[in-house]
Amino acid sequence: QIQAKTRRDQIALFRYLSLSALFSHRSPLSSGSALEGFVAQQNTENTVEHHLFKALTKTKLVESRDTSNYHRCGRTDKGVSAFGQVISLDVRCNATSGLGVFSSDNYSGNERDSSEKEELNYCKMLNRVLPPEIRCYAWSPVSNDFSARFNCKMRTYKYFFPLGNLNVEKMRIAAQFFVGEHDFRNFCKMDVDNGVTNYTRKIFSMDICDVSAQDDAYSVYVLTIKGQAFLWHQVRCMVAILFLVGEGQEEPDIVTRLLDVNNCPNKPQYCMAADFPLILFDCHYNEEDVHWIYDEETLSEVVKHLQALWVTEALKAATIKSMANALEKKFENVKITSQTDSLTIGVKRKKYVPLMKRPVCESLEDKLSKLEEKKRKKLKFNEEIEIS
Numbered sequence: 001q002i003q004a005k006t007r008r009d010q011i012a013l014f015r016y017l018s019l020s021a022l023f024s025h026r027s028p029l030s031s032g033s034a035l036e037g038f039v040a041q042q043n044t045e046n047t048v049e050h051h052l053f054k055a056l057t058k059t060k061l062v063e064s065r066d067t068s069n070y071h072r073c074g075r076t077d078k079g080v081s082a083f084g085q086v087i088s089l090d091v092r093c094n095a096t097s098g099l100g101v102f103s104s105d106n107y108s109g110n111e112r113d114s115s116e117k118e119e120l121n122y123c124k125m126l127n128r129v130l131p132p133e134i135r136c137y138a139w140s141p142v143s144n145d146f147s148a149r150f151n152c153k154m155r156t157y158k159y160f161f162p163l164g165n166l167n168v169e170k171m172r173i174a175a176q177f178f179v180g181e182h183d184f185r186n187f188c189k190m191d192v193d194n195g196v197t198n199y200t201r202k203i204f205s206m207d208i209c210d211v212s213a214q215d216d217a218y219s220v221y222v223l224t225i226k227g228q229a230f231l232w233h234q235v236r237c238m239v240a241i242l243f244l245v246g247e248g249q250e251e252p253d254i255v256t257r258l259l260d261v262n263n264c265p266n267k268p269q270y271c272m273a274a275d276f277p278l279i280l281f282d283c284h285y286n287e288e289d290v291h292w293i294y295d296e297e298t299l300s301e302v303v304k305h306l307q308a309l310w311v312t313e314a315l316k317a318a319t320i321k322s323m324a325n326a327l328e329k330k331f332e333n334v335k336i337t338s339q340t341d342s343l344t345i346g347v348k349r350k351k352y353v354p355l356m357k358r359p360v361c362e363s364l365e366d367k368l369s370k371l372e373e374k375k376r377k378k379l380k381f382n383e384e385i386e387i388s
Helices: 049-056 122-127 170-178 234-246 254-261 295-329 364-387
Strands: 013-023 082-090 099-105 136-142 154-162 182-183 200-210 221-227 276-283
Touching: 013 049, 013 221, 049 082, 049 122, 049 200, 082 099, 082 154, 122 136, 122 295, 136 295, 154 234, 154 364, 170 200, 221 234, 234 254
Parallel strands: 082 276
Antiparallel strands: 013 082, 013 099, 013 136, 154 221, 154 276, 182 200, 200 221
16 A cells, blocks of 8 residues: 655755744734743744744745654743844755755755755745744754754843843843852742753853933843853842832842752742843854854844844834823922832832841752652552553
């Protein structure tokens, strides 16, 4: 009996490549609901991955995710945006030779060929069918052993915030204590159920810069964090502690005290910083691994798209600020600087409780012990079922 050929079998040539994409957790140009994060989920189709593969299959660049040799650099949660997210996968191609090009039978090699046919305009094809929250702006041919995740050498995150009543100089001092290799179990949501037992990560640099021309409480600053890899909610936890330092509630050395897991094995209970000002800004690779290809027409369209988003949000911000300024002028000697209050999740107590005097979460050791006990009970239960 002859098996029916799949579309993948009928396509002669494929190319293994990486795509660089940006996405906003919610676009003011979209009538749809906010994206539910990057990674595909069973309970919703409104994720970046779902929309990407919907576009990839609609343009017939891939047959399915399962057959695409797909890798992603990082995963961002609901509410978090990205500018330099990178994925790698096999796609249909026009080129007959070159880096990453292979047939459905055997791989053709990794050598570049200047005489190859003009390649498909991948970003233009995808942007035509992607929702306004998501745009692709560059692609690169890569070798068949490349992984968007495992070949990444460094990731850059940015967190934007208003000055408000924050002491930025103290925040800068505290931020430098994060730099280096540390155990960040007190600055993340521990994920032992999914096998994460090592919480040591390396931060290369942390900088705080003013990115606005203003010189008042409405000035916008950005915290730029460069690291090898990050834990679940790590950046938002670090920002939350920096906010406490900036507000004068904690001293900068609170960072070193929380990083000392021998003397502080249990994470004090505190709320994370809000998600929407956080953006995965870049994923860095060795130059020999990735050679980004930009198309001027595609870049122009993406820039116009971003400018349209900016106009909508900037004018909204200007309108709201003008109303706040008008009311602030009614006060003679009172200055209200609560711009950062909404970036701290949870209800603020009237009397501040220092971090080191708060109730604590379970230690990593306790979580691992409970997980092992849970596994033992499950194993015993399964054995009893087999016997019965």
